[in-house]
Amino acid sequence: MKRSARRLGPPLLAAALLTAPAHAATRPAIFPAPTELTLGTGTVTLGRAVTLVVAPGTDPATVALVERILRTAGVERIDTARRRAPGPDRVRIVLGTSDAAPVRAALAGTTPDTGREGYTLVVAPATKTITLSGHDADGLFHAAQTLRQLVRRTDLPALTIRDHPAMPVRGTIEGFYGKPWTMAERTRHLDFLATVKANTYIYSPKDDPYARDRWREAYPAATLAQLGTLAAAAARNHVDFVYAISPGPTICFSAPADLQALGAKFDALRGIGVHRFYVALDDIEYQKWNCDADRAAFGPSGAAAAGKAQAQLLNAVQAELTRRDPAAPPLIMVPTEYYDAKETPYKAALRQYLDPKVVVQWTGTDVVPPAISIPDAKAATKAFGRKTLLWDNYPVNDYGQTTGRLLLAPYARREAGLSAELTGILSNPMNQEAPSRVAVTGVAAFAWNDKEYDPDRVQAFAARELAGGDVRAADALLTFFDTQHLAPTFGSQPWQEQAPRLRVLLDHVRDTLAGGDAAARRGAIAELARAADELAAAPDTIRAGVADASFAEQARPWLDATALWGRALQQTAAGLAAADGDSAAASRYFTAAQRLAASAAAVRTIPGATRFDGPVKIADGVLDRFVADAPGLIAPPDNAPVE
Template sequence: MIRRIATGGRLALTVAAVALAQPVAAQAVQPATLPAIIPTPVSMTLGTGSVTLGRSVVLVAAPGTDPATVALVRAILTEAGVQAVTSAQRVAKGGAQTRVVIGAADAAIVRDALAQSGATPDDRPEGYTIAVTAGGEGGGLITLAGRDADGLFHAAQTLRQVVRRPMVPALVIRDHPAMPIRGTIEGFYGAPWSMADRTSHLDFLASVKANTYVYSPKDDPYARDRWREAYPAATLTALGTLAQRARADHVDFVYAISPGPSICFSDPADAAALERKFDALRGIGIRSFYVALDDIEYTKWNCEADKAAFGASGAEAAGIAQSRLLNAVQADLTAKDPRARPLIMVPTEYYDAKDSPYKAALRKALDPRIVVQWTGTDVVPPAISIPDAKAATKAFGRKTLLWDNYPVNDYAQSAGRLLLAPYAKREAGLSDELTGILSNPMNQEAPSRVAVAGVLAFAWNDAGYDADLTWHAAARDLAGGDTRATAALLTFFDTQHLAPTFGSQPWQEQAPRLKAVLDGVRERLADGDADARRRAIADLAAQADALADASDIIRSGVVDPGFATQARPWLDALQLWGRALQLTAAGLGAADQGNAAAARYFADAKRLAAQAAAVQTIPGATRFGGAVKIADGVLDRFIADAPGLIAS
């Protein structure tokens, strides 16, 4: 049977259709290949043969398996083209029909299925095993075994990637996360995400096996300036709905409050206000909490009572006062919910690993159960090494939870930018010194997924993390698997590759792929060979076409619509810059032929470049707006220099 799938609005034959059209002998020699899975599993081994899902599959769920996960697996199989998924209580032997077994690794039916595949279960928290064994009549056995409910859910997310190919190779995957906490913190300044953005983001987090989302928008008045006040009923209901979605996505919804600008640490009324706030949120299903004490002054008290209780204001006194309050909050949380996760806090000194009186006070006085966040060696660190993390462990007296300020773009140096470079320059092995990583994303939720996918893949398996492969996978995911749209996204991502810091030097360079092409054009034009010049100009024209066409491809409806909406001004500017480069290529071609039209082409390119440079960010979308940056320092420089590269 020829099965067809929609690809970018067109119908394309699948590999399965091609395989069915070939002679049996030709099919028999087709090799199985290892699939690309993101995040990279801890262990993935190919077996012999492959399994075809076919029209119908038998699904066997072990007793006690979460019905939602069973439904998810059923939906994944249907999405992969299976027309009938029938349920059974036991695993039948042999036959042409593929059987899928799911459940806890210690369930008898799952143990037996793993044994048939010669596989053993992963025994780490959130761990899972997937075993695929080919059958003699074309069917096979696929087993998903979870160490726990979260592990089985993660197995389903991996299955989604495995069955994208119509011929599923025989293999065994044993997998578990390297870091216990993996996710994002909506902790930026400026316009918060909408509830729809947050819902989309939670679903995205589930797809990359994250387990934590921290609600901490700086511009939520009830979490910061008016933290003592109760939320309006409508907002509380919306947060409850969001927390429910997080549970369905196996993501821990953590509510963060920022009382630092006004709290009186020694006032029992303020401690009670914190507890009341958390009680109200516990009532809507939120069970994890966080107290943020960043971006505040500790050189002065907010009340005279603190001076009487802790002495003159200063770093050490602040550490003691904060510890006393947080310890009381932790005790209250545990008393009211013994299963609650530990309180998380972000300290006032969050941005380095140097010892200090403040850190010493936290180290000595803070309840050891409380999780401490740390942003690395700077607010926006250019790199993070194992020695850096070891120093933080020593300074805070516990392994820290990394708050990585990437790809957040709420500071002046990031004005006009989307930060879309791969997640890089974090050392493999950090999982031994961190309790986890939370990425602080951009105000633009969908574009944030490009870098966040890398953060979470690194947190899952830092030893096996590949930045470029994960970057490409993020583009494919946003493009819904469409090859042309994926290429257009990668072209666009490259123009947003620069990663700034609080200093003058970025920690990732701008537009490396485009720069390599443009540098190559310069070199071949300088070489003086006529054929080399013509080839260089042709290559430049092709690159210009890719830039000019990318925006329309991204907006064509295949790519996640949120991405196109939130990146609108950047896509507008990209198209103008692409057209300016097309005119530049035409100008160089004319100049190479001694054609007087070269000057007109260059003048038109300059005019379009000026229009592109004037495109502004969406007002109010980010804390610092301004002119949109597209491959700045690379593309603009080449267009400006081009008229002088060939005498006309």
């Protein structure tokens, strides 16, 4: 006989609660989302002492990372061994690539992931063993980053993770105009990229004179040494350091001397540990030649001739890279027409003449695309004659429409399945390195597993990471992110709206006041007051709670303005609450709100920190409009004087 869900529900739920084990394993949230995660039965507690079994040949940087992770998790004693053997009754952590004997023994029947950069992580309560197995050294490093997230829990659930990235290339290109990052900021960025399993950083600051205007000149010794230190930091983080040069404004494509100058520059960088190179030909005039020799070699100037000339140069560079090292990764280039997939004479020439090994970057359907679909990527493949590497101009804020903005909306509107049509994604970040991590976390997560990507969950993860696990700081960051949610394009229409969370609340208050119900009105105003308190308090909570102080410093004007806007909203809520019975008090509150709003609107960006300076924008079009409209939302009582 079929029994009703009503009769089964509560009794079965009560029985389950009574019989559930005290330490039932629950599925952890791992970012980027793993390809495959299977939950088992039981849990493992690390305790204060563990045995670390390190397989021969394991990268010392990965071993050091695992040891730091364990000590941060409260492990006080770490005994190391070369093989998995019986020992004290403590947790053993086995670390190595999947072909190492201790790792094969520890996996004991679990088939390891075989994808490039793949890893397998097994938590086995029965043997008190945690196994980190990498298909290669990069995969093992990624396994350690997953362990970093797992050990934040007191009890690690029994599980098996088999995981690898969907896209081969994932990371950032420092390709913005304006003040470049400092070497210290770049180093912190490389450390961050490691935590989100990104594997590529392209050094391409537009304002490095030795990479663009004076590209033929050798770097000063001190600068070259700094770049070497940066390349070493990238290697330690299993991130490919790619050096980009931008010779387009002055190069003579047919001149042997210029080809030699490129080779000399790359030789110098190869000497400090850089092994991957990039030639940028974006944002240049390609309808006229820089030298008469190119006219003689390629004929009259024009788009098709430029495509042929560029291909000839790039092919020569690629051939030289291969001659020096047959296993060298391919050259990367960004074309002059990088911003759409329309068929043109330039693209046709590039497609016809460019060596198929050379990687081509593409920014999508526009310089700042509102969305990218699978058909868009397929069109780019057809136009350039190869799958492209996406240069995504988000969250870069070096163009006029971004003046006064941090771009903190989650990475979105890129279609699941793009991993089959692209060779990877590189984000062009903001002048502000630490705030850029919010969107870049999403780019890395999408490129790792686009089919399981959830922008809102990943943004919440980014907040928790910036907050170092501080729950109050993470909540305050999400409140702040909402005020910086607008994502502009080169046109007049943004591709992400401003302050969607705050807009819902303020629209609810407007609608409730319009309904005229007194009790509902009081409830809505109380809700508004609570939100205003959270907004006003968020900046101080963020400053006190973020794990990296550079976030608060780089976001300082926006945090200052947010605090003022929060106080303006507090005064606005107080004015609405007073309007029912004390119009004079309401007027004072509303006047105070207007003064605070004016002060907030006058806060400006840090001079020189961003390409375009100007007043900072905080939930503009949402918060400012509500504060301005609020005095007219509730009429004074009949017996109150009208001011």
